[in-house]
Structures are given as structure tokens and as C-alpha cells.
Amino acid sequence: MKLLVPAASGVEAVVKRQLDKLGYPETRAVNGRVAVDNCTWRDVARLNMFLRSGERVLVCLGQFDCPDFDSLYNGVASICWQDIVDGEGRVTVVTKSVNSKLFAHHSIQSVGKKAIVSVLEQRFGALSETGADYRVELDLTNDVCTVNLDTSGAGLHKRGYRTLPYDAPLKETTAAALIDLTVWNPDKMFADLFCGSGTLPIEAALKALNIAPGLNRSFAFQQWACVDSKAYQTALEEARDVRVDRPLKIVGGDISERAIEIARFHAQQAGVQNYVKFNLREAREFVSDSSYGVAVCNPPYGERLGDVEAARQIARDMGKLYRTLDKWNFYFLSPLADFEHDFGRRADKKRYIFNAGIKCSFYSFNGPKPPKVFPKQEK
Numbered sequence: 001m002k003l004l005v006p007a008a009s010g011v012e013a014v015v016k017r018q019l020d021k022l023g024y025p026e027t028r029a030v031n032g033r034v035a036v037d038n039c040t041w042r043d044v045a046r047l048n049m050f051l052r053s054g055e056r057v058l059v060c061l062g063q064f065d066c067p068d069f070d071s072l073y074n075g076v077a078s079i080c081w082q083d084i085v086d087g088e089g090r091v092t093v094v095t096k097s098v099n100s101k102l103f104a105h106h107s108i109q110s111v112g113k114k115a116i117v118s119v120l121e122q123r124f125g126a127l128s129e130t131g132a133d134y135r136v137e138l139d140l141t142n143d144v145c146t147v148n149l150d151t152s153g154a155g156l157h158k159r160g161y162r163t164l165p166y167d168a169p170l171k172e173t174t175a176a177a178l179i180d181l182t183v184w185n186p187d188k189m190f191a192d193l194f195c196g197s198g199t200l201p202i203e204a205a206l207k208a209l210n211i212a213p214g215l216n217r218s219f220a221f222q223q224w225a226c227v228d229s230k231a232y233q234t235a236l237e238e239a240r241d242v243r244v245d246r247p248l249k250i251v252g253g254d255i256s257e258r259a260i261e262i263a264r265f266h267a268q269q270a271g272v273q274n275y276v277k278f279n280l281r282e283a284r285e286f287v288s289d290s291s292y293g294v295a296v297c298n299p300p301y302g303e304r305l306g307d308v309e310a311a312r313q314i315a316r317d318m319g320k321l322y323r324t325l326d327k328w329n330f331y332f333l334s335p336l337a338d339f340e341h342d343f344g345r346r347a348d349k350k351r352y353i354f355n356a357g358i359k360c361s362f363y364s365f366n367g368p369k370p371p372k373v374f375p376k377q378e379k
């Protein structure tokens, strides 16, 4: 099977690297999706369980030219749906259309669904639609239709630990990608000075402890009769096996008491409460006894009228803090055009990343590399 992993804009390369580490070196990034060939249901289970920054895992069921509704119907009906969906299955169709003659989503959806139902009815008779969910995506790009089956169900950012609402939280998948773009490793201190609901520190702890992001949730494919139940079981056992334990120095700070309460609760739900400390603190007052460390922050964007000046003041304060913590690396995700100007230094690297539909830059301000520690020579 060919699998497709959608990734947020700016994050495709991170997802490719995560796939490589999981043992899938041959991947291609196309139109915001990373393709992995020659996969089985076991790979579907592994990718859902272990990918930190992919948004979903889709199985590509077919692709055909699609200039009109007849081709759409015939193309969708040519897929062996009876081998995938059982007689009780509940199929929903979602659509995408880019640069194609067919663009009316409702009509594409209804023709696609009719084609699927006609194949299933030939095999099973009347359908009850009371069973497992199957979400089918019809992706029309340049008059070519790709039919994908979503194996994840809820998006992979839903790890299960973040249950309390909070203003402008980062998606867990985006937070994990930002962490992967930094020089942080579990031997260094990690700080998020604007932690909100705790996403960045929690994702850092999950990564450091090798806790699979999908360990505490379920996936759509688990309900499907066509999938060998061992596929999920094997991925689950692997996830339990690879977990490690190690001391960590991860902190989160925020000026909101409510944020700190929520972050602590989420850390507990994620099972990392003993590895992450959250403190009520003004970001500019951050101090650390670790001379080397990495700060990864998602400060307020100043979206509401009158808040921009406060957001710019934060950038100035962070510039001052960076100069006092001169051996730290600082990273900020911000949409502010003047961020570097206010921070008082040109970023060493700047990457564009979309967060909740807002075009942001992920600024890296480097510190010096820690000195290499050589093992003592025996005399």
C-alpha cells in the first residue's frame, strides 16, 4: 500500500526525518504530504502510533483522470470497497479541489458516496451504516482524483492528554515539529517561558522519554474487519518496549495562574508530571542555574487591537534576556514582522511555519556550542 502523511506547511521535512528514524528512508514530499510506498497494515499502525508531527495516516486506494462526474463515479466505483468496508460500515466522504474542473464540494461528495454505496450494496445488500467509521478523501488536483482512506480517525495532534480548553494553544504535532527543529537534546535544559496549556514542555518530555504519541488514544483502523488485529497490538507492544526513563530538566512558565494549573493537569494526563516543572513567572524574570539550555517559546501574537505593542515589548524583553543567558539557544514562533528588530539581533535561521492558519516565522537565535567532554585518558 502507498501511505500519505499530510503535514502542516513548513513541517514536511521534519515529518520526512521522523519517518527516516522510524525506518522509512525512502519517502517523497508532494503537495504538503509525505508519501511512503510498499507498506502493510503493520506500517499503518506504527506510523499512527509513533509519528510526532504528521497530521494523519492515509492509505491511497487509487488515482485516475477526473475531468467530469462520469469519470469520478466510474473511478470511485472501480475500487474494491467490499474488501475494505464491511456491511455495517459508515462511510463519510470529504473532498478537496485544486485547479480542477470539478470544484463543487457537495456534488463531488454525493457522486463519490453514491459510487461507494453502489459497490457495497452489490456485495452486502442494503447497508445499515451502524458500524465502524470510514472517512474517504477525494482529492482533486489538476483534474486528477486521488482516493484516500483515513486510518487515523481524530487527527494525530489529539494525543489524549490535552483535555482542558485554553486560548491559542499550539497543535501538539506543530509543537513536536518545533522541538525537532532545535538543537535540544535530553541532556540539556529545556524552557518554554510562555507555556500556556503546557504543549511544548510536555511534547519535549514525551520525546525525551520515547513515549509514543499515540500510546493513549485509539485510531479508526482498529475498528476495521479488513485489518489484522495484530497490527495494532504489535505497534502497542513496541511502544511499551521503547519507553525509557532518564532525569530531565524541563520547565514551563507563564504569567497566568490558570495556564499553570492547566499545564500541570495536562502533564499529569500525559504521564510526565515528574519530569516537567511549571512555575507562575514573568518571562523576562527567568533565571537558570544551567549555563547551557534551550528556550522554545510561542509568545502572544498581539492579534487583538492594542495588543501588538505588548507583543513587541515581549520581543524586546526576550532580546535582553538572551543577552544575559549568553550560552542559551532561543527559539520563537511569531508572526510579528519586526520581531528581529525588537529582539535586537538578526536570527541565525528563520523558517516559515503556519500555525492555526497564521503565517509565522520560527526564529533561531544561537548560543555557543557546549565544549566537548573527552573521557579521561588512563595513564
Ligand SMILES: C[S@@+](CC[C@H](N)C(=O)[O-])C[C@H]1O[C@@H](n2cnc3c(N)ncnc32)[C@H](O)[C@@H]1O
Pocket: 166, 167, 168, 169, 170, 171, 193, 194, 195, 196, 197, 198, 199, 200, 253, 254, 255, 256, 259, 281, 282, 283, 284, 298, 299, 300, 301, 314
Ligand atoms: C500563545 S499562548 C502560548 C500557548 C502555548 N504554547 C500552548 O500550547 O498552550 C501565550 C502565553 O503567554 C503568556 N504570557 C503573556 N505574557 C507573558 C509574560 N510577560 N510572561 C510570561 N507569560 C506570558 C500568556 O498567558 C499565554 O498563556
